[in-house]
Amino acid sequence: MPPSSNQTDPTAGDAGRSRPELASRPVAAHWRRTTLQSDIHDTILHPGNVRINVQGAFIVDEEPVTPRSEDYDHDPRDIRLPNHTAVVSHIAVDIGGSLAKLVYFSREPDSSSIGGRLNFIKFETDKVDTCIEFMRKLQADHQQLNGYKLEELCVMATGGGAFKYYDRIRKALNVEVIREDEMECLIIGLDFFITEIPNEVFTYSEDSPMAFIPFPPQPPSIYPYLLVNIGSGVSMIKVSGPRQYERIGGTSLGGGTLWGLLSLLTGARNFEDMLKLAEKGDNSTVDLLVGDIYGAAYNKIGLKSTHIASSFGKVYKMKQAGEREAEDGCNGSTSHEEHEHVSGSSELPHAPGSFRPEDISRSLLYAVSNNIGQIAYLHAEKHNLPHIYFGGSFIGGHSQTMNTLSYAIRFWSKGTKQAYFLRHEGYLGAVGAFLKRQPTNWGRRNSFEGQGGNSI
Numbered sequence: 175m176p177p178s179s180n181q182t183d184p185t186a187g188d189a190g191r192s193r194p195e196l197a198s199r200p201v202a203a204h205w206r207r208t209t210l211q212s213d214i215h216d217t218i219l220h221p222g223n224v225r226i227n228v229q230g231a232f233i234v235d236e237e238p239v240t241p242r243s244e245d246y247d248h249d250p251r252d253i254r255l256p257n258h259t260a261v262v263s264h265i266a267v268d269i270g271g272s273l274a275k276l277v278y279f280s281r282e283p284d285s286s287s288i289g290g291r292l293n294f295i296k297f298e299t300d301k302v303d304t305c306i307e308f309m310r311k312l313q314a315d316h317q318q319l320n321g322y323k324l325e326e327l328c329v330m331a332t333g334g335g336a337f338k339y340y341d342r343i344r345k346a347l348n349v350e351v352i353r354e355d356e357m358e359c360l361i362i363g364l365d366f367f368i369t370e371i372p373n374e375v376f377t378y379s380e381d382s383p384m385a386f387i388p389f390p391p392q393p394p395s396i397y398p399y400l401l402v403n404i405g406s407g408v409s410m411i412k413v414s415g416p417r418q419y420e421r422i423g424g425t426s427l428g429g430g431t432l433w434g435l436l437s438l439l440t441g442a443r444n445f446e447d448m449l450k451l452a453e454k455g456d457n458s459t460v461d462l463l464v465g466d467i468y469g470a471a472y473n474k475i476g477l478k479s480t481h482i483a484s485s486f487g488k489v490y491k492m493k494q495a496g497e498r499e500a501e502d503g504c505n506g507s508t509s510h511e512e513h514e515h516v517s518g519s520s521e522l523p524h525a526p527g528s529f530r531p532e533d534i535s536r537s538l539l540y541a542v543s544n545n546i547g548q549i550a551y552l553h554a555e556k557h558n559l560p561h562i563y564f565g566g567s568f569i570g571g572h573s574q575t576m577n578t579l580s581y582a583i584r585f586w587s588k589g590t591k592q593a594y595f596l597r598h599e600g601y602l603g604a605v606g607a608f609l610k611r612q613p614t615n616w617g618r619r620n621s622f623e624g625q626g627g628n629s630i
Contacts, residue, residue, distance in 0.1 A: 226279075226609075227258040228370045233597060234291065245304040247446075249294035251597055253371060255279075256289040264328040265312055266608035267305065268359070268601070269335020271406035272430055272445070273298060273567050274305045277604040278312055281319065292608075294601050296567065298444070302339055306346045313347060328352065330607040332359040352610075357411060359606030360403055361419050364563060366609060367596055368396050374597055375563075378576040387594065400559040402550045403602065404566035406430030410553050423553050425546065429568030432542045439538075440531035448535055449572045455536030460529060462487025485541035489529065536574070543575055547582025547593075554591060562593050567600035 234252045262279040269275075274297045281290045297305040313327045329343060329351045336353045344351050367374045375387040397418075401411040408428040413419045433445055442448040458480075464471065465479030466488070554562050562583060569575050576595055583593040598605070 226262070227255060227260075229257045231255050231370065232372055233374065245301055246295050246297045246308065249296070249598070249601075252294070253292040253598075254289065255291060256287075258289050262290075263316070263326065264330055264608070264611045265309060266330040266332075266604050266611075267309070267336075268356075268603035268607060269299060269302065269305075269331065269333040269339060270567070270603075271299060271334060272433060273405075273600070274302055274333075274335060275567070275601050275604040276305060276308065277601060277608045280315075292605075294598060294604075296600065299335060302335065302342070306339075306343055309343075310347060313349070328611065330354060330611055332356050332603050332607040354607045354610045356603060357409070357419060357421060358417060359603045359610065360401060360409075360411065360565065361413055361417060361606065362609050363602035363604070363606030364401055364413075364565060364596075365396070365416065366605060367598060367602070368563075375594055376597070377592055378573075378580050378595055380577055383573065396561070398557075398559050399561040399563060400550065400554045400557070401602075402546065402562060402564050402566075404428050404546060404564065404568035406433075408546055408549075408566075410550060412553075412557050412559060422557060423549065425549055427542055427545055429542075429566065432538055432568070435538055436535055439529075439534050442531070442535070445567075445570070449539075449570060449575075451532045451535035452539045452572075452574055453536075455530065455532035455534070457482070457533060457537040457540055459533045460486050460489050460492075460537045461540070482540060482544070485544075486537060492529075539574060540578055543578035544582050547579045548586055550579075550593075551583055551586040551591065555587070560591065562591060564593055564595055565599045565602045569595065569599050571597070571599075 232254050234254045236250065236252075258279075265276065265278040267274060267276045276295045276297070278293050279290055280293055282288075295308070297308075309329065316327050327347070327349050329347065329349055331340070331343065331351055332354045333356055336351075336356075340351055340353065343349075369389065372389070373386045376384045377387065378384060398412065398414045401409075401413060401419075403409045403411065406429055408425045409421055410423040411419050412422045429445070433448065436442055436448045436451075440448065440451060442451055461482045462484040463479065464477045464481045464483050467483055468479070471477060471479040550562055550564075553559070564576075564579055569579075576593075580593040583591050596602075
């Protein structure tokens with residue numbers, strides 16, 4: 175039996191996808207297929223039977239229709255699904271230690287256009303109630319559009335917050351909340367992006383930013399690979415095949431480390447501000463470089479003069495010098511001993527302008543990113559994993575972060591390994607949870623082989 179109109183066609187391959195050069199063209203106007211009451215009823219009773227039709231999917235580079243808000247950030251890169259027509263009766267949320275990431279399907283605002291899109295929104299976890307209120311609005315929108323009861327919307331949830339805030343979400347929305355394993359959701363989400371979405375995966379360097387990677391050959395040969403998921407902490411996951419994974423390492427020095435320390439050291443109030451500070455910073459004012467020690471590069475072991483020998487290595491001496499200058503300026507009336515009771519070094523006098531927030535931000539970003547990059551390489555080398563994918567909200571499309579991670583992988587592997595990034599890197603878990611409401615392997619090409627094209 176041929177695939178139905180609302181499931182992936184395994185025979186379509188890349189021929190059924192939108193080519194990158196066509197992605198920006200307007201979709202031809204078609205009258206949307208009328209959604210039958212039987213479709214709605216079947217979707218509600220058997221939501222696991224809904225297949226998301228990804229044929230012709232492409233990333234939309236335009237401002238989202240969701241109103242701007244200080245409470246959340248709507249990612250501008252929606253994924254357009256021009257051929258999906260069935261009702262989608264669930265949303266997905268990945269609630270981490272720092273951010274809550276929400277994924278949901280919506281119809282096109284133009285009633286003459288068929289299909290719809292996947293939307294991506296993130297909230298600070300401290301504002302989880304705002305996230306729940308947004309889900310309540312989606313719930314009302316679904317009811318108005320499809321005519322079913324509010325409680326019949328399903329919430330797929332993953333991440334630590336899926337357990338921490340489980341009762342709060344259920345009580346606020348009066349809906350079924352299905353909790354899914356975080357690691358499995360990450361892998362399902364990444365597999366989907368690698369194999370199904372054009373212009374999603376890319377490499378990064380200063381000379382060639384965002385060099386997109388073509389789809390893998392048929393049949394897929396994307397395994398094995400290493401996923402380095404950088405959230406508040408860092409998990410490193412070896413993926414051997416579809417839903418075959420093992421956490422092989424990690425580090426507690428992740429996005430939460432950068433966020434926490436920069437909150438103490440700078441006036442930045444959110445992660446985006448911290449990254450903006452880092453873009454304007456000069457780490458050489460606080461980091462001890464190879465050139466500071468040798469006066470030039472250390473070519474014998476492949477170290478440039480600009481390589482960091484010690485993160486924040488200049489701060490101690492600069493701080494001491496600043497304190498002496500302050501003491502001299504007071505004609506000896508203030509001694510070092512009088513400040514020994516002060517626990518916070520930021521309260522000690524230092525030369526004005528010695529430690530700019532921009533420089534501190536850049537130095538700490540490099541320190542955290544370099545550490546993650548080196549550990550990632552070591553795990554990839556130990557387990558013989560040729561591809562290293564970086565995901566998580568820590569990256570956030572920030573050029574300095576990607577460049578540092580890419581450089582670390584190239585440097586330590588001597589050019590034998592490459593770092594790969596994704597345009598939706600922060601939503602792997604949320605997308606995986608969204609897809610968990612589908613039959614096993616629904617989105618993977620050739621997943622219907624051996625079954626004559628029948629529904630799974």
